[in-house]
Amino acid sequence: MGILADTLEQDIAAINWVAEVSAKAWQLSASKAPAFSGYNVAVNTDLTEDLSLFGGRLLATYFENADVYDRVATICVLANCCPFFRVWQNGRPIGIAQERRFFFARVSCAFLSAALFLYRKEGKTQAFSPSESQFARFTAFLQILDSCVVRKTSPESKKEREEEQKAFRALVTGVLGVHTFLELCCREVKVSGSEALSLALSSFPRTNG
Numbered sequence: 001m002g003i004l005a006d007t008l009e010q011d012i013a014a015i016n017w018v019a020e021v022s023a024k025a026w027q028l029s030a031s032k033a034p035a036f037s038g039y040n041v042a043v044n045t046d047l048t049e050d051l052s053l054f055g056g057r058l059l060a061t062y063f064e065n066a067d068v069y070d071r072v073a074t075i076c077v078l079a080n081c082c083p084f085f086r087v088w089q090n091g092r093p094i095g096i097a098q099e100r101r102f103f104f105a106r107v108s109c110a111f112l113s114a115a116l117f118l119y120r121k122e123g124k125t126q127a128f129s130p131s132e133s134q135f136a137r138f139t140a141f142l143q144i145l146d147s148c149v150v151r152k153t154s155p156e157s158k159k160e161r162e163e164e165q166k167a168f169r170a171l172v173t174g175v176l177g178v179h180t181f182l183e184l185c186c187r188e189v190k191v192s193g194s195e196a197l198s199l200a201l202s203s204f205p206r207t208n209g
Contacts, residue, residue, distance in 0.1 A: 003055040003075045004118060011052040015075060018114045019043040019084065025110035038090040041107065044083055047150065051078050054150040057164075062172050068126075072115040073178035077171055079111060080104045081148040105139035112182065123190055130185040138181050145174045 002011025004018070023041045055074050063070045079085070080101075087094050087103050094100050112128035119125065130138055148167050155161045 001056045001060045002052050003059065003071055003078075004115060008049070008052060011056070012048050014118055015048050015052060016043065016045055018075070018111060018118070019045075019048075019079070021114040022107055022111040023085065025114070026107045029110075039103070040088045041103075042086045044086055047082060047084055050150045050152040051075070051082070051084065053152050054078070057154065058168050058171060058175075061168060063175075068116070068119045069179045069182045070175065072112060073175045073182060074171075075115060076108050076111055076142075076178050077145060077174040078148075078150065080108060080142050081145050081171065081174070082150050101143045102139070105142040108142055109135065109138070112178075116186070117191070120191055124188055125191050126182075126186040127189045128182065128185055129187050130181070134181070134185050138185070141177055141181070142174075146170055 002008060002014075004014040005011040020043055023043055026039075026041055055078050059066045059070065059074055063074075066074075085104060085107065087100060094103070109128055109130065116126040116128065148171060151160075151164060155164045
């Protein structure tokens, strides 16, 4: 079991596509906001396979009948809790944890809409469209999530299994929280096959640039 798709190959491709669309949406949004000028972002694709395997085990353990929101919330939380995105400002890597978390939380709005786009049916999809106040609460929630180290392989020793279960319990709290935001903030929209970037861009409230 993967996160966004059931096979490892398909899941890696889906996660990378969602991340690339999100990063592009961020760059376009930031280019119109003076407060974020000079920021550049890239996807750390070296982590994608680890994320897929780790997230798949989490879903299999705690979400036996995972729905779309469970899956999308899981990749959103994992992308925030490990260094899945690299971000620079004026050519220098951002090393301040709080500033990095602020960035990750904002880009996650586009991340959710792009991921939901994968599950479109009959020309319709769910789009993450928070109000200004919902956006503020969502980004604040993501910023308090604990960092985690993703493991590619299943733990073998008792200590390793206990450590992974402890990490899973913390992550599940985040997944349930994001799931709730999805239930509150998503709307159904009509789409064609080329509108993922537009949807991702629309996830940034205009007043927050």
